[in-house]
Amino acid sequence: QVQLVESGGGLVQAGGSLRLSCAASGLTFSSYDIGWFRQAPGEAREFVAAIRWSGGSTYYANSVKGRFTISRDNAKNTVHLQMNSLKPEDTAVYYCAAKLPYGSDYDVPDDFRYWGQGTRVTVTS
Numbered sequence: 784q785v786q787l788v789e790s791g792g793g794l795v796q797a798g799g800s801l802r803l804s805c806a807a808s809g810l811t812f813s814s815y816d817i818g819w820f821r822q823a824p825g826e827a828r829e830f831v832a833a834i835r836w837s838g839g840s841t842y843y844a845n846s847v848k849g850r851f852t853i854s855r856d857n858a859k860n861t862v863h864l865q866m867n868s869l870k871p872e873d874t875a876v877y878y879c880a881a882k883l884p885y886g887s888d889y890d891v892p893d894d895f896r897y898w899g900q901g902t903r904v905t906v907t908s
Contacts, residue, residue, distance in 0.1 A: 785809040785897045787879050792902030795869055799906070803864040805879030805899060813837075813857040816884045818895055819864050821875035821904075830890035831877070832864060842889045847873075869906045876901040 791803040805817065818833040832853040833842045841853050852865040862879060880895035888894050 785881075787881060787897055787899035789877060789879050789899045789902040792877060792904045794905045794907065797869060797871055797906055797908050799869050800865070800867045801869065801904060803866065803877055803879075803902060803904075805862040805864075807860045807862075807881065810881065810897065812860040812881075814883065815881040815897075816889060817853075817855060817862045818880045818882070818889060819853065819862075819877060820880060820892055820895075821873075821877045822901075823875040826875075828878070828892050830892070833889040834862065835889075836884045844890075866904070869904075871906045871908045874904060874906050876903050 786808045788806045795801055814836055816835050819831040820828050821831050822828040830844050831847055832851055834853045834855050838855050850868045855862045878901045879899045881897040882895040
């Protein structure tokens with residue numbers, strides 16, 4: 784049974800930082816691309832960042848580029864999302880997701896097979 788468990792969300796003031804973690808089990812973690820998505824109330828789920836199975840390539844939404852950093856530790860089956868200079872518009876539930884590395888897309892939610900339950904991030908002004 785595949786499980787992705789996010790942690791690290793919380794309440795932070797604008798300009799602050801949070802580090803999200805995604806712990807995976809039940810799959811060959813090093814074979815999967817991992818993505819972070821977020822969904823704000825009343826909004827569609829949107830791509831935030833992704834990292835290829837090897838960790839060799841990373842991708843970011845324009846809205847977070849330069850502020851967020853995605854990384855992975857295949858030995859520990861974890862992915863982290865370091866979020867700096869947070870803004871109120873970053874407020875959302877953040878989800879990690881896993882997909883096999885087929886195709887060139889990395890930002891399409893429907894391509895990701897496994898999803899976590901999400902962790903809430905609230906940024907106050």
